[in-house]
Amino acid sequence: MYGGDEVSAIVLDLGSHTCKAGYAGEDAPKAVFPSVVGAIDQMEVDNSTNGEQNSAVDSKTAVKDSERKGKRKLYVGSQSLGFRRDNMEVLSPIKDGVVVDWDIVDSIWDHAFRTVELMFEKYNVPALFLAKNAVLTSFASGRATALVVDCGGGSTTIAPVHDGYVLQKAVTSCPIGGEYLTDCLLKSLESKGIVIKPRYSFKRKETRPGDFQAVDVEFPNTTESYRLYSQRVIASDIKECVCRAPDTPYDEASYSNIPMTPYELPDGQTIEIGADRFKIPDILFNPSLAQTISGIESFAEVAPNFHGLPQMVIDSINRCDVDIRRDLYSSILLAGGTASMQQLKERLEKDLLEESPQNARVKVLASGNSMERRFSVWIGGSILASLGSFQQMWFSKSEYEEHGASYVQRKCP
Numbered sequence: 213m214y215g216g217d218e219v220s221a222i223v224l225d226l227g228s229h230t231c232k233a234g235y236a237g238e239d240a241p242k243a244v245f246p247s248v249v250g251a252i253d254q255m256e257v258d259n260s261t262n263g264e265q266n267s268a269v270d271s272k273t274a275v276k277d278s279e280r281k282g283k284r285k286l287y288v289g290s291q292s293l294g295f296r297r298d299n300m301e302v303l304s305p306i307k308d309g310v311v312v313d314w315d316i317v318d319s320i321w322d323h324a325f326r327t328v329e330l331m332f333e334k335y336n337v338p339a340l341f342l343a344k345n346a347v348l349t350s351f352a353s354g355r356a357t358a359l360v361v362d363c364g365g366g367s368t369t370i371a372p373v374h375d376g377y378v379l380q381k382a383v384t385s386c387p388i389g390g391e392y393l394t395d396c397l398l399k400s401l402e403s404k405g406i407v408i409k410p411r412y413s414f415k416r417k418e419t420r421p422g423d424f425q426a427v428d429v430e431f432p433n434t435t436e437s438y439r440l441y442s443q444r445v446i447a448s449d450i451k452e453c454v455c456r457a458p459d460t461p462y463d464e465a466s467y468s469n470i471p472m473t474p475y476e477l478p479d480g481q482t483i484e485i486g487a488d489r490f491k492i493p494d495i496l497f498n499p500s501l502a503q504t505i506s507g508i509e510s511f512a513e514v515a516p517n518f519h520g521l522p523q524m525v526i527d528s529i530n531r532c533d534v535d536i537r538r539d540l541y542s543s544i545l546l547a548g549g550t551a552s553m554q555q556l557k558e559r560l561e562k563d564l565l566e567e568s569p570q571n572a573r574v575k576v577l578a579s580g581n582s583m584e585r586r587f588s589v590w591i592g593g594s595i596l597a598s599l600g601s602f603q604q605m606w607f608s609k610s611e612y613e614e615h616g617a618s619y620v621q622r623k624c625p
């Protein structure tokens with residue numbers, strides 16, 4: 213029924229930071245947009261305000277009536293989130309890698325399928341297939357056996373894959389991901405008196421030809437979550453531009469006199485970033501460093517329960533059968549947006565060489581293309597779904613009707 217190359221599949225990767233969607237067989241997703249949505253409670257906003265807001269939304273990202281869930285109006289996509297609205301909260305459907313709000317997921321998928329001009333799921337698909345992220349990352353690298361280190365937005369997960377299957381007993385995870393590092397950087401800058409102004413909070417006014425000055429604009433009905441979201445977008449760019457993993461474990465004395473790196477904020481203000489360039493990435497290797505940043509103390513309660521990245525890798529491998537440990541040490545795959553950070557691969561390999569057994573041949577592998585690291589899960593899905601042999605693996609609608617939803621666990625192990 214689904215033989216040969218006749219089936220055209222859609223590949224969808226819903227991450228904790230971004231959602232990626234596109235066609236199987238292509239080398240990059242067609243649509244990439246945030247996994248968070250803007251939400252306005254319809255009970256709190258009067259009709260006149262709604263009319264004013266709706267007129268300002270771009271027609272491509274305008275919100276459909278069908279996206280109103282539980283008296284909420286949801287705004288999905290980069291363009292919609294980039295437009296400030298009174299009383300709009302920014303919500304995420306995912307917490308610690310688990311979906312907690314399916315209404316938001318529904319609106320995100322609606323947006324993804326609208327972007328690629330196809331309707332799916334409730335959208336009456338003939339068949340679907342669910343695959344684990346680690347397996348798809350290993351497919352993207354052409355390996356059937358590997359240890360996948362997925363440094364995502366919401367968490368970091370270590371998963372051993374053997375012959376195309378995840379060894380569930382050895383999976384380890386930590387709630388430190390790219391978004392947490394961004395928060396640490398934001399709080400650290402604030403503690404130094406650096407204020408990051410969201411893009412909506414000022415206008416650039418020309419005082420004389422070629423000379424501009426930022427003038428503050430007041431929006432009293434802006435929610436705290438949207439203000440924080442807008443600041444995180446800027447802080448994330450700072451992190452990606454200037455941060456890099458240090459060659460050795462970070463300590464205040466060694467990095468106190470490090471040369472400063474300039475960064476120009478959207479309002480024209482130029483800030484200087486010094487030791488934070490190395491301190492923030494090193495939190496991945498030493499979570500207790502986060503306790504030294506003002507405003508991040510809440511993590512101190514759980515930090516002792518989480519080890520640094522090298523120890524997580526070794527713990528995961530030690531939970532696997534002795535026969536495959538050697539193969540896993542020699543095929544450690546770095547994936548996820550945070551894995552694109554400069555020198556992360558080299559630092560992880562260096563620490564593992566020092567801490568792993570002497571007979572282990574440690575090899576950390578990562579694509580030289582940062583976009584391939586960021587989209588490795590989606591690319592693996594694109595490769596898998598375009599194989600002729602894959603067409604026999606679909607979980608069809610007729611099987612769903614006959615066996616029920618639980619049957620997907622047998623069809624998609």
